[in-house]
Amino acid sequence: MSERRARILAVTNQKGGVGKTTTALNLAAGLAELRRRVLLIDIDPQGNATTGSGVEIGEDQPTLCEVLMGEATIPEVTLQVEDMGFDLVPANGDLTAAEVALMDLEDRSGVLKAALDPLRGRYHHVIIDCPPALNVLTLNALTAADRVLIPMQCEYYALEGLTALLNTIEQIQDSVNPDLEIEGLVRTMFDIRNNLSGAVSRQLGEHFGDKLYSTVVPRNVRVAEAPSYGQSVIHYDRESRGAVAYLGLAGEYLRRLGADPR
């Protein structure tokens, strides 16, 4: 697949706090660093990808909420985040209103896809940061997406929710989005000293084969600090292990797509 038409990636795991936002934001920043045109979409009412990008939403700033309500187009709500090198579709708590409104629509999961379709020529990569739930917002992301990236923390309960997520992906493949594919699983907040991490990691490798990304994101305090400065870890501390890992992830993502990362 070429990079001529934007490739849309949903970063999803209904388990909370596994590193979805961190991965979506830093992958977006890493791809921008590799001179790709990138759009990051925040589809989580928590708005962590928005604040983590250093964006404060003013009173008059429309967000993804307006797009999903049919009141604005994506270009009308998109912000250029110059420090990051990517564009952002911001979100905040208003998104829960859109979530409720969507429930009244017949085609409730296809709204984001329809809004994104005209923009495919404008970006190389679109990355969607999903909320920690298999709700109608996540369904919109999975319907719009070409691929799903699943961040995983290698701990005991990590595998539990995976079946529900894989079932949901299958349902979407069988209905509205037959071309949806799992891009891969990424190990996040990895602690090499923890024996359990190694065991879960091996299990993931056995189950998912080459869908398991070889890039492993270590637990690294710089990664956790960066969002409070509204920066990616790549901008915050380029030499940190977290930054090196996320730049590596962007490279692996491009190589798997058959593109030259340089």
Ligand SMILES: Nc1ncnc2c1ncn2[C@@H]1O[C@H](COP(=O)(O)OP(=O)(O)OP(=O)(O)O)[C@@H](O)[C@H]1O
């Ligand atoms: N590699 C890492 N090293 C250290 N801390 C990390 C790392 N990755 C993420 N964190 C921290 O862990 C917390 C959860 O990460 P993040 O917000 O990315 O998860 P999430 O899956 O998006 O959460 P939610 O389900 O609430 O949306 C955050 O405080 C984040 O800064």
Ligand SMILES: [Mg+2]
């Ligand atoms: Mg998040």
